[in-house]
Amino acid sequence: MRFALVFSLLIAILAVVFALYNPDPTEIHIGPNYVLTSPLALVIIVTLLSGVLVGALFSVPGRIRSRGRIKKLEKRVAELETTPHETVVVERDVVERPAGTPPPVASGGAAETERMAAETQRMAADAQRRAAEAERRASDDTP
Numbered sequence: 001m002r003f004a005l006v007f008s009l010l011i012a013i014l015a016v017v018f019a020l021y022n023p024d025p026t027e028i029h030i031g032p033n034y035v036l037t038s039p040l041a042l043v044i045i046v047t048l049l050s051g052v053l054v055g056a057l058f059s060v061p062g063r064i065r066s067r068g069r070i071k072k073l074e075k076r077v078a079e080l081e082t083t084p085h086e087t088v089v090v091e092r093d094v095v096e097r098p099a100g101t102p103p104p105v106a107s108g109g110a111a112e113t114e115r116m117a118a119e120t121q122r123m124a125a126d127a128q129r130r131a132a133e134a135e136r137r138a139s140d141d142t143p
Contacts, residue, residue, distance in 0.1 A: 024057055 019041035028036040062106050 015041075019045070 019039070022039065022041040022044070024040050025037050026040045028038060028043060030036055
């Protein structure tokens with residue numbers, strides 16, 4: 001909080017110094033017949049502030065979405081904290097889940113390993129058979 005106050009005070013002092021060193025009048029043409037004469041420092045400061053305002057206005061929808069998402073996640077955390085949990089060991093990791101929910105289905109495991117081993121053996125046997133056929137053809141082609 002103090003940093004923001006010091007930073008704001010520093011910016012204000014710099015703006016005053018800038019205004020003192022740039023008092024030259026500048027013409028601003030607003031329309032075909034309307035000309036506004038104002039000090040250069042005032043024109044630059046007003047332009048800067050309008051840019052800051054436009055940037056702040058464009059950031060509002062994102063902030064609103066973020067705030068809604070944060071509230072939703074805080075509600076979910078509070079809900080999970082009040083729900084009774086049981087400890088479940090899944091593949092050597094301790095996982096907490098709400099009581100009454102089914103345990104997660106583990107992918108892989110022994111059945112998957114056996115299936116992959118059988119498929120690898122079939123592929124190896126097929127490769128050996130093809131190599132033997134290629135060798136036989138090569139020996140038949142030589143005179």
